[in-house]
Amino acid sequence: MRKSNISVLGIGYVGLCTAVAFASRGYNVIASTHDAEKAAKINKGLPPFHEPNLQNLLKEAIDSGNLKCLVDETEKAVVQTDLTFNAVGTPSRADGSIDLHFIETSSHDIGKALRQKSAYHVVVIKSTVVPGTTQDLVKPLLEKESKKKCGTDFGLCMSPEFLRQGSAFEDTIHTDRIVIGEHDKRSGDTLENLYRDFYGKDMPPMIRTTLATAELIKYASNAMLATKISFINTIANVCEKIPGADVKVVAAAMGLDKRIGPLFLNAGLGYGGSCFPKDVKALIACSRTLGYTPELLESVENVNRAQPLRAVEFCKQQLGSLEGKKIAILGLAFKPDTDDMREARVIPIIIQLLKDGAEITAYDPVAKPTAKTIFNSKIHYATSALECIKNADCAIIVTEWPEFQELTPEDYARNMKQPIVIDGRRIYDPEEYSKELRFTAVGLGK
Ligand code: UDX
Numbered sequence: 331m332r333k334s335n336i337s338v339l340g341i342g343y344v345g346l347c348t349a350v351a352f353a354s355r356g357y358n359v360i361a362s363t364h365d366a367e368k369a370a371k372i373n374k375g376l377p378p379f380h381e382p383n384l385q386n387l388l389k390e391a392i393d394s395g396n397l398k399c400l401v402d403e404t405e406k407a408v409v410q411t412d413l414t415f416n417a418v419g420t421p422s423r424a425d426g427s428i429d430l431h432f433i434e435t436s437s438h439d440i441g442k443a444l445r446q447k448s449a450y451h452v453v454v455i456k457s458t459v460v461p462g463t464t465q466d467l468v469k470p471l472l473e474k475e476s477k478k479k480c481g482t483d484f485g486l487c488m489s490p491e492f493l494r495q496g497s498a499f500e501d502t503i504h505t506d507r508i509v510i511g512e513h514d515k516r517s518g519d520t521l522e523n524l525y526r527d528f529y530g531k532d533m534p535p536m537i538r539t540t541l542a543t544a545e546l547i548k549y550a551s552n553a554m555l556a557t558k559i560s561f562i563n564t565i566a567n568v569c570e571k572i573p574g575a576d577v578k579v580v581a582a583a584m585g586l587d588k589r590i591g592p593l594f595l596n597a598g599l600g601y602g603g604s605c606f607p608k609d610v611k612a613l614i615a616c617s618r619t620l621g622y623t624p625e626l627l628e629s630v631e632n633v634n635r636a637q638p639l640r641a642v643e644f645c646k647q648q649l650g651s652l653e654g655k656k657i658a659i660l661g662l663a664f665k666p667d668t669d670d671m672r673e674a675r676v677i678p679i680i681i682q683l684l685k686d687g688a689e690i691t692a693y694d695p696v697a698k699p700t701a702k703t704i705f706n707s708k709i710h711y712a713t714s715a716l717e718c719i720k721n722a723d724c725a726i727i728v729t730e731w732p733e734f735q736e737l738t739p740e741d742y743a744r745n746m747k748q749p750i751v752i753d754g755r756r757i758y759d760p761e762e763y764s765k766e767l768r769f770t771a772v773g774l775g776k
Contacts, residue, residue, distance in 0.1 A: 334356050334524055337407040337414045339366055341399060343604075344456055344491045345417035345500040346377070348386065349399075353391035355371050355528060361399040362407040369399040375664060380669040380696045381385070381668035384499050404436060405502065408443035408451070413524060416440070417456040417491070423735045424431050425613030427619075428460050430467060432569040437468045437695060441475020444484050452485035458548050460616040464541040469513065475704025485517030488541045495603065496667030508536040513546025523734055549616075552609040558594040559601045560633035566597035566773030576755050577773025594725075597773040598753040600637035602664030603674040606635070627754045642682045644752045646769045649723055653687035658722035660715055661755075662694035662701045669696040671704060676728045687702060693718035695731055716745060723748045730755035739766040 337359045338349040345361065353359040367377040369422050373493055400407055401692030401698050408414050416431035433455075442452055446541035450655065453472060455464050469480050480486050488511035488654050493501035510569040512518030518538050524531055537547070560723065562581055577597045585592025617624045635643050642652075664674035676692075683690055690709040692701060712718035715737055719725045725742065727734055735757050742764045743749045751763060753771035763769040 333741070334410040334413050335360070337362065337404075337411040337449060339404055339407070339416045340418035340457070341365070341372060341378070341651075342417065342419055343379070343381070343493060343495055343498050345415070346372070347384070347493055347498045348389070348415050348417060348456060348491070349397055349497065349615055350387050350391050351502045352528065353397035354387050357396065357528075358411075359391075359397045359409040361397065362402070362404045363442060366401045367457040368598050371394075372397075372399040380420060380667075381498050382496065382667055383559075387499060404439035405443040405446070408440050409764040410447050411451075412449070413452045413454065413520070414440060414457045415454050415489075420457045420459055422608045422611055422642060427615035427772075428458075428465060428608075428612040430459065430636060432753045433457060433463065433468065434471065438475050443471040443566055444472060444476035444478055445752060450484060450520075451489060452463065452517055454521060455486075455488045456488065458605070458612075459488070459545055460549070460612055461542040463545060464511065465513070468724065471622050474721075479512040481517070485520055486513040486541070487517050487521045488544040489521060490544060491724070492548070492551065495670055495719070496665060504532075505534050508534050509544050510536065510538045510549050511541040512538060513541060513661060530616075538550070549609055550614045552605055552611050553630070555594050555605040556610050556634070557626070557630050558603055559596075560630040560637075561687075562595045562597045563600060563633055563637050563772075564769050569773045569775050572775040575775035576760070580773075597756060598637075599641055599675040599679070599772065600672075602675050604672045605669065607631075607673040610634075614654075635678075638678045640772060641679050642686070645683070645688075645724050645726070647747075648752075648768060648770065650748045651687075652683060655688050655723040656721060657683055657688045657690050658712075658719045658725040658746075659690055659692040659709075659725050660694075660725060660734050661731055663731075664694055664695040666729055666731045669700050671697055673701045674729075677704065678730060679726070680705060691718050691722065694729065695733060716741065719745050721745075721747045724750040724752065725754045727754050727757055730757050739763050742767055757770035 335358045336352050338345050341361050341363045348360045349359045351604055371378045372508050375392040377384045416436055418436050421429045423429045443481055473480055490509055510521050515543050561585040565579040569577040581595040585595055591659050614624055614627050662676050692709055693712040693715050744749055751767050751769050
């Protein structure tokens with residue numbers, strides 16, 4: 331049987347990983363984006379963002395001719411293929427609600443392409459969209475522009491993506507589950523067959539459901555993980571008030587309960603990134619529009635907003651006034667293995683430290699160029715962790731890059747002006763680091 335030809339719209343993490351995954355398994359994939367610079371990079375086999383393991387696979391996909399990336403040619407990409415994954419961005423508006431502008435314009439373009447096609451085509455929404463979007467916004471636009479009927483002339487599905495940055499490609503290939511929200515049975519069958527062909531004997535568990543349920547599954551999953559993080563950070567804040575208490579041990583013991591599980595219970599300075607903050611806000615805004623105020627999720631957000639500032643409070647407890655104090659910031663990315671700083675917890679920390687008059691030197695293995703676009707020359711940038719802590723009055727671990735674990739208590743004691751270390755991500759053994767240093771960590775009772 332001929333393999334389906336696939337078009338992918340939008341080449342962020344989801345779009346690019348989807349495109350490379352299908353291309354790497356022999357499908358002919360045409361991607362399309364508005365961003366000419368990104369497309370040029372991709373067509374040379376260079377990922378437009380830092381993502382481990384993606385470079386070789388992308389290069390192979392481009393060299394094999396299975397993947398090409400077009401600029402602003404959505405119609406052409408759709409016309410030449412059998413199925414379209416729409417993975418365009420769905421950013422937040424200022425009020426936290428979701429901005430569906432790119433979904434709208436891409437749906438117009440897909441609809442125009444469908445008008446030119448006689449063969450059956452399935453459109454799959456991969457972007458994170460609030461419940462109701464695929465049925466009430468995408469479908470009418472596709473029908474209007476194509477002058478065709480959804481369900482008979484073309485198919486429509488919603489299939490959310492659960493990949494994490496830093497392991498984006500592995501997560502695409504080895505996902506825990508496939509969710510197919512379907513407008514009608516034929517649409518769902520077509521997408522299921524594609525996934526079955528792609529995964530073969532490694533087909534993950536699959537849920538077939540309505541479009542709206544599929545849309546909500548993505549939000550509910552991210553909101554649950556964000557809730558776990560704000561929950562454990564709440565327990566961390568309680569631990570800090572209790573002499574001898576340690577949130578890491580609490581979390582490890584809790585995690586052994588199969589009903590709770592060990593993952594996403596790492597206390598720290600809160601969650602950042604392109605998904606959790608945006609998705610929790612969008613779910614709150616969407617629920618409010620529907621006449622329900624999700625107080626639990628509002629608290630999850632409030633805890634996360636306050637959490638990074640714990641690092642500044644720790645600094646003040648140790649140093650008093652921060653005026654003129656040299657603070658070393660270790661880690662800028664919102665998590666390790668990415669250069670992404672969207673909603674990174676370091677941003678409110680640095681803003682507050684600067685307000686308090688501190689002088690900041692930061693180091694991150696890959697996110698320095700991103701940081702420069704945010705902070706320019708307001709902070710200094712070091713080229714290594716050791717250079718960063720040199721002569722500092724206080725060092726804060728903000729991102730748990732593995733290389734920071736290699737810094738010994740002696741490294742800190744020898745290089746810093748004052749040996750004050752704040753472990754915002756719980757990467758160090760408190761007993762070992764407390765011997766030589768004035769050591770504080772999130773969730774550690776004094
Ligand atoms: C997340 C979801 O995991 C993924 O399924 C979804 O598709 C997109 O959003 P991502 O944003 O890439 O993925 O990163 P993730 O590893 O989930 O971490 C998000 C944030 O939570 C990071 O800032 C991380 O530091 C923080 N985090 C994570 C914690 O503070 N504690 C934890 O235990 C886990």
